[in-house]
Each structure stands twice: as structure tokens, then as C-alpha cells.
Amino acid sequence: MGMTITEKILADHAGLDGVEPGQLINARVDVVLGNDITAPLAFKEFEQLGLDRVFDRDKIVLVPDHFTPNKDIKSAEQARALKEYARRYQITNYFEVGRMGIEHCLLPEKGLVLPGDVVIGADSHTCTYGALGAFATGVGSTDMAAAMATGEVWFKVPETIKLVYHGKLPRWVSGKDLILHTIGLIGVDGARYMAMEFTGEAIDNLSMDGRFTMANMAIEAGGKNGIIAPDETTLQYVRERAGREYKVYQSDPDARYARVIEIDVSKLEPVVSFPHLPENTRFVSQAGHVDIHQVVIGSCTNGRMEDLRVAAEILKGKKVHPDVRAIIIPGTQAIYMQAIKEGLVEIFVEAGAAVSTPTCGPCLGGHMGILAKGERAVATTNRNFVGRMGHPESEVYLASPAVAAATAIAGRIAGPGEVL
């Protein structure tokens, strides 16, 4: 019996010839990730073991991105603690403000996560790296601490849902719309404990940036990981970044799937997730009249070059609506620089948008764009739970950069076709 790509990666990292869904294994990890909120807690746990070093200082990555640049004194203390731990254990990959990025934009860009890797991160959106054909999943701080000590983590091998996206994407329909539509179909626990394997013609034709967006939101369907088998698009992205060996895995033709879902993308429109769950999806044409007070374009979901280019294409020569605050956050310093070089930042500032240094900030209601009571935002982020971006009586609508940019101009939820 064949294996899926997820099963093959886990089997190899557990030193086994094969694994089956439900099997409990101990797997070797290639990368362990933490941020300014989760890693200090992990190091505190780690230090209770009385070890004088981590299992491999090159395989731990620390990124202060959530409440940075430090939003208040308490956050500054956490960020300082993270930096001190990084120095104490001589962690190779620590990225300070000004040289950093939102972790899930940064790690692939720097070639720190590669096809075939097993990656755990004390951040739920660690599943992003599945876009490279890696097994990547979010864990808590204690799991991070244990992995920093042992270089291993225990897993239950997940069943896999295979998602097949047929056809060609219509204009303005992106990876974000595919994943929101999928979550709308299967629900926020539709892939609970499972691997989501994204396949089909529409995925083959999707850019790396679009693939990262899709794998990023596997957790929003309850998934353990999202994964896309490497192809030429992946390898082209990886070749110019990889500093070590990597291995390309593919699912066997006779691999077992718990469920196969086929979606014809040619009939899709841009999608909006209404409050307060990502599964509350509607096509933008069915959104009705919803006035919007803030637009956020950025995050580990949609803060990459392609996202900024689409937003600029729509905002070019236009003005942000007088009642809207538009906040645009490039995902990394390199993306920021490229956006400057391409003239995108100029387009945004001329349109009346604020452009920020990379930060998770508003996505989790940290800083850089908190909502007041009763305010509504369209955001290219990943969660629209109660109070996610600020006051418990504020609202977040999730959408693609194209819909977010159009909404910024219209002052209400709008598709690109309505403003161009």
C-alpha cells in the first residue's frame, strides 16, 4: 500500500520504513521555531531541565515579530528575554527588528525551511511551510522546549484529506480565495487532526506566494498540516535559497486518503469570511453593503510580494476612502525593500495608506491597528474570531489583497471590479 507525502516524511524522520494514520511516532525535527510570545515560555521550561545547551543551535529559529517593534514595557521585557536566551544558547538564527520579518514569510525567504523537512513552531501558522513540501505544524511552548532539548517530537500520524482543485482561476481569484472557500466547505474543524494535501491544475499553476497562503490557513480548518508536493515552481524558489541538502517527496498513486474533495475553481469569485469564524464564507458579490473602517493588508497569510503587487495594481492613482484607515505591512525587510524598488510603497502612500515595518501587530489585536467598539475591518489575515483585532464588539472580515484594496477605496466591502 502506498503512502502520502506526509506519511513518507514522517516515516523517514522516525527512522521507519512506513507509517500508518493513527500510529504514534517520535520524529527527528529539522527546524524548531519560536517567537517573542511563545519562546520565552519555552526557554523557561527548557531551563528547568538543567541542560547547558540546546540540541542544535543551528536548527532553532527565533523571531520577535508579534508585539514588535515593542508595543509597551511588558512586551519589551518579553522581547528582551527572547534576545537574552538567543545569546545565552548561541542560537544562530535570531532576527532582530530591522533585519527580521513575520516569521512565516521570513523562514522560507531565508532558505531556513526546505522540502522534506519536519518543522515544528510554537505558532499555529507554522503549517505555512507545507507549501514547500515539508511537514510543518504548530505546537505549544512546552513541545518547543522538549524539542530544543531532544531534537525530537512525538506525533500521531494524521489521516490525509486530498483536495483537488480543477480548472483555471478566474481574474482576481487567488490562493486566499481557494483556501477560504475550502474552509467554508468543510468547516473550521473539517480537517481536525488531519493533513490537507492540496493538488490539481489550479495548484500547479499557483505561484509560491499563493501556495504559502493556502498552506498557512490549513490550521483554520483544524488541520495538523497543509502540504503541496514540490514541483518546478517549488524547486526554482528553493534552489536560490537553500544552504543545505533537502529531499523531495511525492505521494504514491495508491496512497490512502480519508477523503477526497474536488473543487472546480473556474466558477469561483473572490471570497469574504464574515465574523466570527473563517468558515462563514460568501462570494464578494453576495456580501451586501457592509461599511468598513479599517483595511489591513499583510500578515503571514498575505504579506508577500505578489500580495503587495495586487494591492498596488488596484490602489494605483486611487485614494483610500475618507472613512477608512488602510494599513499595509510588508512581510519581511526584503519584501519591504523590493516594494520600495518597484514603486509600490509610493503608490500606497500616495493613495493615503499607512505602510508599516514588518509585524504581526494588528492580526492578533496586538498593536498597529486595533479596532474600537463597533468598528469593522477587512483584513488579509487569517482569523476573524471575537475580539481578534481589538474590542470584543469589533468585527473582522477576511479576504484577499485584491478585495482588501478595493474595499479601502470603496469604504465598504467591494470586489476589484467595482473600483477599477
Next chain:
Amino acid sequence: MKLYGKTWKFGNDVDTDAIIPARYLSTSDPAELAKHCMEDADPSFPQKVQPGDIIVAGKNFGCGSSREHAPIAIKAAGVGAVIAASFARIFYRNAINIGLPIFESPEAAEAIQEGDVVQLDPATGTVHNVSRGETYQATPFPEFMRKLMEAGGLMAYVAERVKKGGA
């Protein structure tokens, strides 16, 4: 050791932002986190919860962020255990790792009404509803996870391995 307490009911898909909003994540101090436990699901919960009380919820409890601050806040608020129809996977792991007892039982989640007093046996997964005289069975934990819990959580388990030179 059996757990005994009064129940508080919540709905489906209670996310970790509702359990502990990110605006309080500038600390990992359990006592501070406890002050805001479940605040965005029920603002009065931190005031009214009593030591030993039990949370009962629907499907997909703890979905969203990987923040371990969520089970820590619940444990530090004095909550003895969480019963849910199902748990989101990262919350499930985190709860086991930090030693917060959890019981997965769709039957119990549906039958228990707020205020019912329940008695729980973590060793067998039995949920006894004292108020209604009913008993429900939670999904048993695999042996490996029972070992983790018996060791006192993941770090205690790892500490044993480190001592043996297995790290």
C-alpha cells in the same frame, strides 16, 4: 484522583482568543492570565469561577492559536478539567503537556447542563453527572499519552530521558 465540581457551559468552536485574548499575552504569568480566562466568551467568568469548577463545551474547543497561555489560564483560574465534544489538536497537546485534565465526550458535552455537578475519573475517562445520575464515557487516551500524564507532563517525561542520558 477523582475530580469533582460544578460545570460552566460554552458553545462550539471556542477559540484561544476567547480563552485568553492576545491583548493579555504580554505576560506568561499564570496568575495574571487567570484574571482574563474565557473573558471574550463570558466577561464575568474570571469573577464567578470557583476552584474545582469544570468547563463543558461543544466541538473544536481551543481552536486557533497555539498559545499555551490558553490551557495555563484555565488551569490557573482553578478550573479542574475541561469536557468537550472535541478538542482542536494543538490545545489537546498543550493541555496534556501542562497537566490540565481533558475529557473528550460528545455525549457528556450535550447532556450536561450548566450548574450540574460532575465527578470525573481521569484514569478511566468516566464522567459521572451527580446532579442527573447519569454516566458518560470519554475517549480513552493512548498508552503513550497516559505515560506522559503519569510522568507529570511532557517536561517531566523529558527530564527522565535526559537523566538517563537519552537526550
